[in-house]
Amino acid sequence: MSGSTVSWASPDRESINGGIMAPLLETALISEHQRLGAKLTDFAGWAMPLRYRSDREEHAAVRERAGIFDLSHMAQIEVEGPGASEALDASFVTQPSTMPIGRARYTLLLAQDGGIIDDLIVYRLGTCSFLIVANAANRLVVRDELAARARASNDGSAVGVTDTTLHRALIAIQGPESAAIVRELLPKAERPILDELGYYRMSEVHMGGPVRLARTGYTGETGYELMMPASAAANVWERARKIGESHGLLPCGLASRDTLRLEAGMALYGHELGRDVSPKDVGLAGLVKDHQFVGRAALAERPQNWDLYGLEGAGRRAARAGCAVNLNGHPIGEITSGVLSPTLGHPVALARLTPGLSEGTAVEVDVRGKTFPMTISHLPFYSRTRH
Known part of the structure; x- marks a missing residue:
């Protein structure tokens, strides 16, 4: 969730033939990123901060502080x-209609053939009101699919699908000190809300204006995501940074977010997930609930071709996406994401491999023509309860 294929390109938008492509979208915080000296990158059509300082320093800040x-x-x-509940039940592999108000749930949107269109989070805001947070690269296709499925539901006229992305902002504060920082952002009267806000829960709060505060994240740490009108983002960002100074908080970019999610064993759309795989192929079959939804019939008939595994190695050389994986000289799949883990100090990777392999199995990975041994390991590689 919470990303698409990571591409560290220049934010220039000139095409190969010299033509000018559409300008990059900018978040409400673009001036803050420029002021802080962020290196910007083109990510799914947005000018986004790749890093502000070293990737390792930003990664360590989230693991150790915030x-x-x-x-x-x-x-x-x-x-x-x-008709919102009914339309979303027919759209996702889970059943949003069963969610209490204030609850969030990770889910999947499937194509008719059972392939994964996107992984996303659905929040129940009210009896007939839901928020969907989807990957940036899939925004338009998710919007259009939800609108089409709403029209096809029994009472499609009673469902409105509105893309609010360009008028909203989302700020994440992640790490062991995140709760202390968010607490100071809240008015004193609302601070007890944090004590009751469980994992995958959301509450409406005030931080100089209305904010949807969710205890969610993509780092493997305690953390919060704050959703608000775009006009309020700069004030919340600056206040959080000022409060966070005494807690060791650092602004972080996409590069550290990617290494954090990989250590936590979290899938990334465009790497682990995509239209070419079903939930069965990536260890997400357990998400699928017994109800009618688009793709259910195909999913029931579709064989499991792959499974998602964690691999760990020795040394300092990381296997990257696309590296072939072999078992006793025979190909069994490939790496989907890999990195030299900043926290653990050795290479880790996610791989799409033949089903039925056991933890502890030794495999060989082809890294630029050289063979490196790795071992199938337990996921996640890192969690706060294990380290």
């Missing part, structure tokens, strides 16, 4: 109306 991220490129799509 980091603040601008995630305003993530799609925010609101689905409302008397």
Whole structure:
């Protein structure tokens, strides 16, 4: 969730033939990123901070203290109306209709053939009101699919699908000190809300204006995501940075977010997830609930071709996406994401491999023509309860 294929390109938008492509979208915090000296990159059509300082320093800040991220490129799509629950049940592998108000749930949007269109989070805002946070690269297709499925539902006229992304902002504060920072952001009367805000829960709060505060994240740490009108983002960002100074908070970019999620064993759309795989192929079959949804019939008939595994190695050389994986000289799949883990100090990777392999199995990975041994390991590689 919470990303698409990571591409560290220049934010220039000139095409190969010299033509000018559409300008990059900018979040409400673009001037803050420029003031802080961020290196900007083109990410899913947005000018986003890749890093502000070293990737390792930003990664360590989140693991040890706290980091603040601008995630305003993530799609925010609101689905409302008397038929919203029914339409979303028919759209996702989970059943949003069963969620209490204030609950969030990770889910999948499938194509008719059972392939994964996107992984996303659905929040229940009210009896007939939901918020969908989807990957930036899939914003338009998710919006259009939800609108089409709403029209196809029994009472499609009673469902409104609105893409609010360009008018909203999303700021994440992640790490062991995140709760202390968010607490100071809240008015004193609302601070007890934090004590009751469980994992994958959301509450409406005030931080100089209305904010949707969710205990969610993509780092493997305790953390919060704050959703607000774009006009309020700069004030919340600056206040959080000022409060966070005494807690060791650093602004963090996409590069450290990617290494953090990989250590936490979290899938990334465009790497682990995509239209070419079903939930069965990536260890997400457990998400699928027994109800009618688009793709259910195909999913029931579709064989499991792959499974998602964690691999760990020795040394300092990381296997990257696309590296072939072999077992006793025979190909069994490939790496989907890999990095030299900043926290653990050795290479880790996620790989799409033949089903049925056991933890502890030794495999060989081809890294630029050289063979490196890795071992199938337990996921996640890192969690605060294990380290």
